[in-house]
Amino acid sequence: MLYIIDHPLIKIKLTEMRSENTSHKQFRTNLNEIASLMVYEILRDYKTKDLEVRTPLGINTVGKTFNHEIVIIPILRAGLGMVQGILDLVPQARVGHIGLYRDEQTFEPKEYFYKTPQEISKNDSDVLVVDPMLATGNSANDAISKLKIEGWKNIKLICLVGVDKGINKILFNHPDVNIYLASKDEKLNENNYISPGLGDAGDRIFGTKGK
Numbered sequence: 001m002l003y004i005i006d007h008p009l010i011k012i013k014l015t016e017m018r019s020e021n022t023s024h025k026q027f028r029t030n031l032n033e034i035a036s037l038m039v040y041e042i043l044r045d046y047k048t049k050d051l052e053v054r055t056p057l058g059i060n061t062v063g064k065t066f067n068h069e070i071v072i073i074p075i076l077r078a079g080l081g082m083v084q085g086i087l088d089l090v091p092q093a094r095v096g097h098i099g100l101y102r103d104e105q106t107f108e109p110k111e112y113f114y115k116t117p118q119e120i121s122k123n124d125s126d127v128l129v130v131d132p133m134l135a136t137g138n139s140a141n142d143a144i145s146k147l148k149i150e151g152w153k154n155i156k157l158i159c160l161v162g163v164d165k166g167i168n169k170i171l172f173n174h175p176d177v178n179i180y181l182a183s184k185d186e187k188l189n190e191n192n193y194i195s196p197g198l199g200d201a202g203d204r205i206f207g208t209k210g211k
């Protein structure tokens, strides 16, 4: 399923990010803030378990705590820009990494790094794959396929902006994976950039340009 997380604060922050005049500092801040706002909504269906605590009044009361592990998997490098925003709300989450780069000729993703936590149950954990731009969908598709081969089960894909091509690719190949976006954009341009989009997310997060 595709979910667009439609909130005025997300729209305002995303609009600032789209502007070519926004600095990398502001871009990075907004991306993390949007990641926090999105994960707040996405974890609405998170299954908690009871936890009893004693208050300063000496009274026991039953509240809630986390029931299973949450693993954030940023697709390098732009996915890194969403990690801190999620950790701000879920500080005990673990963070794995998948390194994929886009071949500039073929636009195909190439894997150069893979590391995920091994000491937790892959059946019970919630895996949040993060990458701001869902363009062709090739990177996210390959990352999710790799995670499944390695045994991970409950995978969600969290992106900032996506287009039909990438969305449909994931929904077709991974119907069990919910996709969460802040915005569905119009199209891909001839260089496979999202239009209107916000440019190269990695460059804008890290303040780099070109090769």
Ligand code: URA
Pocket (backbone or CB within 6 Å): 078, 133, 135, 192, 193, 194, 195, 197, 198, 199, 200, 201, 202
């Ligand atoms: N990756 C980006 O960083 N931007 C796009 O528009 C598409 C892919």
